[in-house]
Amino acid sequence: MNKREFLAAAAVAATLPASSQAAKSKTASRGPTLLTITGTISLGNRGPLDPVLDQMMKKQGVKFDRAHAFDFSALAALPSLSIRPTLEYDGKPHTLSGPAVMEVLKAAGAAAGDKTKVVLRAIDGYAVAVPIADIRKYGFIVATHLDGQPMPLGGLGPLWAVYDADRFGDMMAKPIGERFALCPWGLYHIEITSM
DSSP states (O other), X not given: OOHHHHHHHHHHHHTSOSOXXXXXXXXXXXXXXXXXXXXXXXXXXXXXXXXXXXXXXHHTTOOOSOEEEEOHHHHHTSOEEEEOOBOTTTSSBOOEEEEBHHHHHHHTTBOOOTTOEEEEEETTSOEXXXXXXXXXXXXXXXXXXXXXXXXXXTTTBSOEEEOOGGGOHHHHTSOGGGTTTTOOBSEEEEEEEOO
């Protein structure tokens, strides 16, 4: 499957219910699920991976017994932050806004101990494991807007796990094309692992 077919399938999948358990849950999302949190969480609002309806997660090897699903309104209900990093794509500063990753994890009841690992997974399969200490240090957000506009699927969105690289000397020391290696755009899944 080429990337265009993959993104088309992802867009269609985003309109399907997350699972039959989510439909039964009082706290299940009302719109299409944009972000699914799995792993060591205490506030699940959907059941296990559905191998029929959760095709992208299944193909990317994601497994879980329960999860917390966020639609756009659930993410928008969390406090929003704005950052203004210089982006590698055009070398210009842009305003990105959305809730802090730590707030999203808190809303899912995620364990956040010092040895917690956070795996950020994008729709194209790109996944990066980030220690919770770095999520806090760099102030990661789940960006929903770029320069005041919602980010579309097929661009950098609809969600992007990102931080303001311009605020950190260790990131500014890197070439601009290497500053965002920890920041998958097209974010759709976060896995929490406590060690």
